[in-house]
Amino acid sequence: ESTNVNGHEKSKTWKILSFVVALPGVAVCMLNVFLKQQHHSHEQPEFVPYSHLRIRSKRFPWGDGNKSFFHNSHLNALPDGYEGHE
Structure with a gap:
C-alpha cells in the first residue's frame, strides 16, 4: 500500500510542475513569437x-x-x- 501512496505523491508532483512550469513556459514562448512577429519585416528579401x-x-x-x-x-x-x- 505504501507504493500506491508514493505513486500518488509523484503524480501530484508532476501535476503541480505541469501547471507551475510547463504552462507558463508555453505562454512565454507564445508571447515571444507574437512580439517577434510584430517587428518582423514583411518585405521580400x-x-x-x-x-x-x-x-x-x-x-x-x-x-x-x-x-x-x-x-x-x-x-x-x-x-x-x-x-x-x-
Whole structure:
C-alpha cells in the first residue's frame, strides 16, 4: 500500500510542475513569437544570384520541377529570381 501512496505523491508532483512550469513556459514562448512577429519585416528579401545557391542537379518530382516541396513564392527565390518580378 505504501507504493500506491508514493505513486500518488509523484503524480501530484508532476501535476503541480505541469501547471507551475510547463504552462507558463508555453505562454512565454507564445508571447515571444507574437512580439517577434510584430517587428518582423514583411518585405521580400533582395535577390542575389549567388552561384552556389538554388543548384538544381535534377528536377523535383512534383509540379514544374523547379520549386521545392514547401516553396513560398514570397520568400523562396528560383534560380533566376523571384516569381512575378522580372
